[in-house]
Amino acid sequence: MEENDVMIDGDQQSTPFIRVGTTYYKIASQPQPDSSRSVKRLRWEKNTISFDFGKEYLRQIPRYNGFCTVPMHIGYRRDINGFYNIYEPISHQPSMGPWRNIQMLVEHIFGEQYEYGLDYLQLLYLRPTQKLPILLLVSEERNTGKTTFLNFLKSVFEDNATFNTNEDFRSKFNSDWAGKLLVMVDEALLTRREDSERLKNLSTAKTYKAEAKGKDRDEINFFAKFVMCSNNERTPVLIDPGETRYWVRKIEPLRNDDTEFLKHLRTEIPAFLGYLNRRTLYTRQLSRMWFKPEHLETPALRRIIRSNRNRLELELVEQLRDIMLSTENDSVSFCLNDILTLLTYSNVKAERSQIRTILQEYWKIYPVNNALTYQRWELNVMHPGGYSSTSHTGRFYTVTKSFLDTLGL
Secondary structure (H helix, E strand, C coil), rough: CCCCCCCECCEECCCCCCCCCCEEEEEEEEECCCEEEEEEECCCCCHHHHHHHHHHHHHCCCCCEEECCCCCCCCCCECCCEEEEEECCCCCCCCCCCCHHHHHHHHHHHHHHHHHHHHHHHHHHCCCCCCCCEEEEEEECCCHHHHHHHHHHHHHHHHEEECCCCCHHHHHCCCCCCCEEEEEEEECCCCCCHHHHHHHHHHHHHHEEEEECCCCCCCEECCCCEEEEECCCCCCEECCCCCEEEEEEECCCCCCCCCCCCHHHHHHHHHHHHHHCCCCCCCCEEEECCHHHHHHCHHHHHHHHHHHHHHHHHHHHHHHHHHHHHCCCCEECCCHHHHHHHHHHHHCCCCCCHHHHHHHCCCCCCCCCCCCEEEEEEECCCCCCEEEEEEEEEEEEECCHHHHHHHCC
């Protein structure tokens, strides 16, 4: 290929320039530190092109009405109804062959959920617009292969995958990643409530406002999937009970430390993509994020949920469980003052407003509308089980054992 040639829709084109609307761009391959190249669209002045190549050269430059982002890996098209597709083709051509090293990596990352892991990768490749869960890989230990897995995904999807920092994710300027297939964060630590809400919303959003410095915001189709790694196993992100958008895997250390492992993985990508082309999906779509949430629940997810809860909530759960266990009841009814008194005996300081917040905002449990009679439990060391009950009237709350079990606390 000559110096000024560029590939468009898989065909060689004689000019590296395009015109989108009334603006000219040069399509250039920017060298990267790892010897790879990244496609860049650089604004180029019309007069400069004319000066370098002559006015007649401008007639050769392909013209487009505007930009669009349509992800596709098979049968890729650059021109979509007169619009320039900024989603980049991947260079790998599916083939037959072994992919033993990739299999080892996928088995290591997904463990007993190996088939789900293959489905995740297959959906990324064959159905790039399908919403998928936020994949979070955690481990306090070193040399686990988490970062290797991210680099492998980058090697597969090339310019359609990008690495972000925690600060990049929080920035309002997002045009550099809003149109990507994969947004990957190594060393993720997104512990603010606004971080968690933004991440959850983006994982299911169909459109998003892309914004660059000095430019107007532009609404685009949003199909990015988030893959994050963290050395923090307890609080890398805020995850609430009942949350179904996360897939958390605890990764064990690698048994072997092959410094050429990533190189071996890259050579096997065409064979792996060929396998994904032929493979039948192990699962069928059971939710908006494809997988049934119960199938992706792991001890690592439950650990993060538990670690994110405040101490008062944990103490409240323990107090209610203790009453049910001691009195052999499957539910407990109480007013706020009742539970405050019981927590005081456990040296737990709390206020009515704090208990009310947990019950109504976190647990979505509300008191009865009118004052009714209920059984109030009081600590009584002289009574079998340690509790005795008396009838009282009030606007009480009721918590069941089955509900506490759903909290995972």
